Amino acid sequence: MCVATRLSDPELISSRRNPLVRQLRQLHDSPGRRDQGLMLVEGTHLLHEALRLGLVPNLLVATPTWFDRHRPLLAVLPASCTVRAATAEVLAAMATTRSPDGVVHTLPLPWAGAESLHSAAPPGFVLALDRLQDPGNLGTLMRTALAAGVDQIWLGEGADPWQPKVLRASSGAALALSIVRLAADGLRDRVDQAGTEGLQRLAAVLPSPDCSAPRPYWQIDWTRPTLLLLGNEGAGLAPDLLALADQRITIPHSSEVESLNVAVAAAPLLLERWRQSLLAAEP
Numbered sequence: 001m002c003v004a005t006r007l008s009d010p011e012l013i014s015s016r017r018n019p020l021v022r023q024l025r026q027l028h029d030s031p032g033r034r035d036q037g038l039m040l041v042e043g044t045h046l047l048h049e050a051l052r053l054g055l056v057p058n059l060l061v062a063t064p065t066w067f068d069r070h071r072p073l074l075a076v077l078p079a080s081c082t083v084r085a086a087t088a089e090v091l092a093a094m095a096t097t098r099s100p101d102g103v104v105h106t107l108p109l110p111w112a113g114a115e116s117l118h119s120a121a122p123p124g125f126v127l128a129l130d131r132l133q134d135p136g137n138l139g140t141l142m143r144t145a146l147a148a149g150v151d152q153i154w155l156g157e158g159a160d161p162w163q164p165k166v167l168r169a170s171s172g173a174a175l176a177l178s179i180v181r182l183a184a185d186g187l188r189d190r191v192d193q194a195g196t197e198g199l200q201r202l203a204a205v206l207p208s209p210d211c212s213a214p215r216p217y218w219q220i221d222w223t224r225p226t227l228l229l230l231g232n233e234g235a236g237l238a239p240d241l242l243a244l245a246d247q248r249i250t251i252p253h254s255s256e257v258e259s260l261n262v263a264v265a266a267a268p269l270l271l272e273r274w275r276q277s278l279l280a281a282e283p
């Protein structure tokens with residue numbers, strides 16, 4: 001496809017004072033994303049993911065070099081997407097990464113409308129995260145959750161899932177997953193309700209030698225409808241969430257460390273359901 005014919009405006013943006021730079025920089029932060037109802041998505045890989053998922057970018061800005069290298073992608077961009085060319089310096093000013101690979105785009109936040117408690121069909125596998133702070137942890141968890149077949153993620157406060165760092169760390173999984181954002185008491189109410197909907201509620205906690213010892217995670221039947229709760233990096237799970245759990249489960253490990261990183265702990269737990277499902281399907 002001829003690049004010039006697909007550009008919405010033939011002018012190359014070469015000044016950092018162009019209003020589009022300010023508009024996209026506002027998407028670096030949560031209030032800007034909320035005000036504009038958009039997220040900023042950086043890089044070619046995430047653009048591929050968005051298009052593969054059928055998401056429709058509002059705006060795409062790329063350098064002339066990027067356009068030359070990715071002509072086939074231009075052909076599959078929805079007609080409604082505004083396409084602009086900018087110098088590498090201007091693109092770097094729009095992006096959060098130090099060395100963007102030549103393209104950024106914006107996506108609407110359609111999920112904002114899905115933040116109601118009752119919007120989704122009853123899911124069979126839910127990951128609930130209590131006040132997760134670190135964007136790298138959140139993105140990594142999302143990637144593992146998608147790999148493990150999680151139907152829905154419930155986020156109780158914590159990091160904004162639509163920030164560029166989370167999108168990058170999730171490798172695009174954030175765009176593919178059903179994500180419900182809730183206030184802390186909203187998460188508690190939702191976890192409470194999940195019990196009446198037949199989900200077993202599993203709270204992941206640290207190994208403990210005392211009599212309230214949690215069960216090793218492999219002793220659980222993960223093929224049942226399941227809600228897995230993971231806690232904040234510093235404080236762990238809030239006591240009111242812990243109190244709602246049907247079972248406390250743990251990954252036993254050496255006492256040389258107090259705990260595992262939350263995203264590391266998530267991997268064996270989430271994938272145990274996958275492992276048990278494969279075993280159950282064996283003849």
Ligand SMILES: C[S@@+](CC[C@H](N)C(=O)[O-])C[C@H]1O[C@@H](n2cnc3c(N)ncnc32)[C@H](O)[C@@H]1O
Nearest residue numbers: 204205230231234236237250251259260262265
């Ligand atoms: C870094 S830990 C929090 C440590 C915190 N000081 C505490 O006392 O809970 C963050 C979360 O990761 C999960 N986690 C970490 N290590 C785990 C383990 N060995 N078994 C199960 N879950 C674990 C738990 O959900 C925990 O709330």
